[in-house]
Amino acid sequence: MKTEDLIAECYNALTANKVRTGLTMLGIVIGIGSVIAMVSVGNAAKSSIESSIQSIGSNLIIVSPGSAKGIGALVSSGRGSSQTLTREDGKAIDAQISLPHTTEMENSTRGQLVAKGTNTNTRIIGTTASYATVRSVEVSLGTFITDDQDKGTSKVVVLGPTTRDDLFGADADPIGQTVRINGNTYRVIGVTKPKGGSGFLNQDDVVYAPLSTVQHYLVGSSFVTTIAIQAASPSDMATIQSEVTAILLDRHHISDATQADFTVQNQTDIVATASTITNTFTTLLAAIASISLLVGGIGIMNMMLTTVTERTREIGLRKAIGAKRKDISAQFLIEAVLLTFAGGFLGILLGWLIAQAISSFAGIAATITPSSIALAFGVSAAIGVVFGYYPARRASRLNPIEALRFE
Amino acid sequence: MIECTNISKTYVTGAMETPVLKNVTFTINDGEFVAIMGPSGSGKSTLMHILGALDTPTNGEYKLDGRVVSQLSDDELAELRQSKIGFVFQSFNLLSRTSVLRNVALPLVYAEIPEEERLARAAKALKAAGMDESRFHHMTNQISGGQMQRVAIARALVNDPSLLLADEPTGNLDTKTGDIVLGTFQKLHTLGHTIVLITHEPYVAEHANRIITIKDGVIISDIKNTHVRAITTSHDL
Structure with missing residues (x-):
């Protein structure tokens, strides 16, 4: 055939x-x-x-006090957990790491924000200028917090887009306006761009203020809740992680690594989880x-x-x-x-x-x-x-x- | 020319041996119209299968056109059937939802004949079987039983076989249509085709020129039919 x-x-x-x-x-x-x-x-x-997970920032090593609490620890660790990390710890880490990096420190809390006739309860992150780089935060209006404002304990805030919408109305320009937190008046200096793609909680419903301001006026302690170090490349992360651990163990006078009063998490570990x-x-x-x-x-x-x-x-x-x-x-x-x-x-x-x-x-x-x-x-x-x-x-x-x- | 010498066929089921054909010997010359008649269970179907190269005998020799068929392999038998034998079945066995012309041309597909020639020869065979040209492109499920059997006859003729084998070709047809089909065989006989018709009905057998009667696997009579029943009906199907 x-x-x-x-x-x-x-x-x-x-x-x-x-x-x-x-x-x-x-x-x-x-x-x-x-x-x-x-x-x-x-x-x-x-x-x-x-x-x-990547939108949180990339190549991050996150130091938090106390024991790890899984993924939740990196977005809102802190209050209630042990107070073992200080600004000095952060500075020491920043100074002693051998590889290229950027460090930011945070102390976050919740608080009631009051503007003219409106108010909202949101997360307040006290942080340093480098936060914007490490956490990939971009500003759509005004500026982010500067190191001078941190040094001077300035009463300034940068609003997340959701918080801005809640207090001043959608797409309003609040630069130069004021908000009240715990009886103090803060000047709005910037609004961040929406981060979007958040899987865990709304990263846009937030207010940023200088770390020293939050420590002094809102928390009343000199501790920090998170130290985040951004490595220049993923291959540096393991080295930086072990250096950070060594620096902190030395500063806290702990000889047994299993007894550490802090946790160093590598973002790769979080991604792996x-x-x-x-x-x-x-x-x-x-x-x-x-x-x-x-x-x-x-x-x-x-x-x-x-x-x-x-x-x-x-x-x-x-x-x-x-x-x-x-x-x-x-x-x-x-x-x-x-x-x-x-x-x-x-x-x-x-x-x-x-x-x-x-x-x-x-x-x-x-x-x-x-x-x-x-x-x-x-x-x-x-x-x-x-x-x-x-x-x-x-x-x-x-x-x-x-x-x-x-x- | 068909030569059967001492043909025997025995079916073995477990330890039981059932002889169906016992030392059958006969010869059919080219151009003969022979009816093989016998009651059911007589062995006539088995004989037809052997004649049609669908099956091989247990013992004895079967020669078709001088070639020994008895000991051929499966594929050699297929080739022999394709070149020398045309079948007409009781139940027509046409491919459904396929045109009349394609059905008739089917055996030529296996003979590796080019399509153009296939269709030309199929048309010729259909005309020889008395099929009207207007129905060549009908589907086989759109035509009547009598027409189906004509298509089956045309398919059997298309490879220009040495032997046309019909197994109860009128079994599924009413008397009138059956008569017309028998008339077609008689006409093909006058054109020189060798036809072997298997039946259990004496009426059908009487249309042939020679009647071989078989019973219990043995030929009991082999006579020349001097009173061939002529077909008077001339109705078209």
Whole structure:
């Protein structure tokens, strides 16, 4: 049998029974489509969580007092936990680290802000000028806190965009206006740009003030709640982390590192912790996807088996009029390949459409990875071809008389 | 020319041996129209399968056009069927939702004949089987039973076989349509085709020129039919 005739025969056989062909392909389309959509959504969720963590700042080493409290410790550690870190600790770290870096210190609290007729309760972060660099904070109006203001215990504040909206109305320019906190008047010197992409809490609902001002007027102590060191490159982080630990152990006169009254966290560790969460999530999605793949695969298998069984008489006839074994098995193999490939292509398209739909409705960037296409397509194609070919091979070996008598 | 010498066929099921054909010997010359008649279980279907190279005998020799068929492999049998034998089945066995013309041309696909020639020869065979040209492009599920059998006859003729084998070709048709199909065979006989018709009905067998009667695997009579039943109906299907 000639190849072009073989392909023409397959095409005719597939188009002769459109419902059967359609149903077989549907199994493949859904199997492949759902796997691709699942995996792409899982990956999108994962990268969304990762970018939230990155928005905190990059290459950070965070020192906090007391024992670690997981991810929560880095955004609002402090009040209530032990008071063991001081501004002097921060200065010593900044002075003694051998590799390039930037250091900022914070003492944060909550407080009631009052403007003309409006008020809000928000987080007040007392910090140094380098905070803007380390935590990637940008100013949209006015300026950020300067070192001079910190030295002079100036009563100035920089508002987060949400706090600005709450106190002065959306998109208002509050520069030069005043707010009252705990009976003192503070001058607004700047508004920060929205940080967005926050996974844990609203990073825009915040007020920044000089560290010394917060320590003096609001907290009433000279401790700091966080010291953050930004390394110049990720490869420096391990060294800086061990240097910081050594400096603080020495300053606090602690010889046993397990007894340390502070915690040094590397942002990579935090990302790793978050990764275990997202990996669990991905595993869950992968499990759901494999079930859909399995169900799709069984669907393909069933259709292929029934198709061949249904066509036993046809196989008998073809053999009676002169088809050889290889003609029969080649025809069914090619039909199975055409079906799985056409179905696979539509499945990829369906998966892509679902991913796009989820991206636009849920606002996460669902991207299709080649590996998920390869996995879904490979498994379905293998099932389709094996279960299309195996019964056909068996049928091709049938005695034509028995095949023709088959009911 | 068909030469069967001491053909035996025994089916073995477990320890049980069932002899179906016992030392059958006969010869059919080119151009003959022979009916093989017998009740069900007589072994006539088994004989047809052997004649049609669908099956091989347990013992004995079957020669078709001088070639020994008895000991061929599966694929060699397929090739022989493709080049020398045309089948007409009781249940037509046409490919559904496929055009009449394509159905008839199907055996030529396996003979690796180019498409243009295939369709030309299929059209010729359809005309020989008495099929109207207007129906060549109909789907097989859109035509009547009698027309289906004509398509099946045309398919059997298309490879210009040495032997046309019909297994109860009128079994699924009403008497009138059956008569027309038998008339088609008679017409093909006058054109020089060798036809072997298997049936259990004496009425059908009487349309042939020679009747071989088989019972319990043995030929009990082999007579020349001097009173061939002529087909008077000339209704078109």
